[in-house]
Amino acid sequence: MNEILLEARDIEVRFNAVRAVDGVSLTVAPGETLAIVGESGCGKTTLGRSLALLQRPTSGKVMFDGAELTALSDRQLRQARRQLQMVFQDPYASLDPRQRVGEIVGEPLLIAGVDRATRQKRVAELLDMVGLGADMAQRLPREFSGGQRQRIGIARALACEPKLIICDEPLSALDVSIQAQIVNLLIDLQRRLRLTYVFISHDLAVVRQMASRVAVMYLGRIVEIAETEQLFSAPRHPYTVALLSSVPTLGSGPSPVAEDFLLAGDPPSPSRVPSGCRFHTRCWLSGKLGHPERCATQAPVSAGEGGHLAACHFSDEIAPLLSTSPLLKGAA
Numbered sequence: 001m002n003e004i005l006l007e008a009r010d011i012e013v014r015f016n017a018v019r020a021v022d023g024v025s026l027t028v029a030p031g032e033t034l035a036i037v038g039e040s041g042c043g044k045t046t047l048g049r050s051l052a053l054l055q056r057p058t059s060g061k062v063m064f065d066g067a068e069l070t071a072l073s074d075r076q077l078r079q080a081r082r083q084l085q086m087v088f089q090d091p092y093a094s095l096d097p098r099q100r101v102g103e104i105v106g107e108p109l110l111i112a113g114v115d116r117a118t119r120q121k122r123v124a125e126l127l128d129m130v131g132l133g134a135d136m137a138q139r140l141p142r143e144f145s146g147g148q149r150q151r152i153g154i155a156r157a158l159a160c161e162p163k164l165i166i167c168d169e170p171l172s173a174l175d176v177s178i179q180a181q182i183v184n185l186l187i188d189l190q191r192r193l194r195l196t197y198v199f200i201s202h203d204l205a206v207v208r209q210m211a212s213r214v215a216v217m218y219l220g221r222i223v224e225i226a227e228t229e230q231l232f233s234a235p236r237h238p239y240t241v242a243l244l245s246s247v248p249t250l251g252s253g254p255s256p257v258a259e260d261f262l263l264a265g266d267p268p269s270p271s272r273v274p275s276g277c278r279f280h281t282r283c284w285l286s287g288k289l290g291h292p293e294r295c296a297t298q299a300p301v302s303a304g305e306g307g308h309l310a311a312c313h314f315s316d317e318i319a320p321l322l323s324t325s326p327l328l329k330g331a332a
């Protein structure tokens with residue numbers, strides 16, 4: 001069996017009637033990048049925060065590096081979290097405007113009780129590591145561009161030599177040209193420091209470049225999970241097919257749109273999850289098959305082989321349909 005660094009078992013996060021995360025189980029192996037993708041509101045951020053226990057799950061367990069995080073007190077958690085950091089979407093909002101960069105980056109070390117001289121040395125090292133230079137330590141966040149601020153956030157996350165970083169849409173507030181630099185930095189740091197990432201994103205081109213595996217979320221659940229190339233070349237859930245068909249493919253301009261597979265309308269509210277398969281109200285495949293009753297009445301279980309799992313009663317019907325579609329020729 002593969003080694004496991006992080007494991008979530010049947011995580012649920014409810015906000016009153018809203019089931020933001022509704023029974024998610026997953027594992028993350030050391031050194032890999034697991035991407036989590038899905039439309040806005042499907043629960044990616046809430047799942048990411050609950051994996052780091054910044055949001056306590058309503059039920060379920062999170063295991064990290066041999067410890068059950070969900071069983072720890074807040075104080076024990078602070079200790080455990082040194083090894084499990086988050087990088088957030090918005091570098092503007094996540095940095096204190098009054099703190100100097102050196103203080104921001106060194107704060108986790110201060111909390112860990114590291115003395116001033118060692119801290120200063122380490123901050124210089126960290127700033128260098130993210131391509132900012134040690135002389136930036138005295139400056140304020142407002143003196144930096146968006147990309148540079150994200151580098152500061154990454155340096156802070158690296159301060160206590162974490163094993164795992166949960167990156168929550170770390171690129172979406174940045175210009176496209178800057179995004180590529182941050183992607184390259186993250187890939188480079190992963191190699192040098194043997195980091196493991198959970199990478200939350202809605203940008204499938206970036207996900208394809210960065211991730212070892214991809215989990216696709218819909219209305220609080222993982223509906224498909226697979227190694228990256230498997231997911232892109234042979235998706236087994238109609239929702240994944242719809243997501244792939246709605247974006248430009250990597251490096252080849254706009255993809256030939258397979259209109260048959262496009263998503264209709266917005267996702268239903270997570271406080272009113274449809275019966276049966278929660279995707280059936282928007283499912284192109286169910287439509288093609290004449291809306292089988294099973295889709296509306298029976299919740300599919302996640303099934304498959306070789307680590308490629310999909311929660312669809314009719315996932316075997318997908319490959320033949322896609323073999324004649326321009327979507328997958330474009331994406332391959």
Ligand SMILES: Nc1ncnc2c1ncn2[C@@H]1O[C@H](COP(=O)(O)OP(=O)(O)OP(=O)(O)O)[C@@H](O)[C@H]1O
Nearest residue numbers: 015018020038039040041042043044045046047270
């Ligand atoms: N603190 C909260 N209180 C109430 N509802 C919440 C809270 N946080 C999230 N939600 C709800 O939970 C659902 C999932 O939200 P979440 O932000 O996790 O989705 P997401 O996939 O990360 O979306 P986005 O891509 O827009 O960030 C949404 O319906 C959201 O409104």
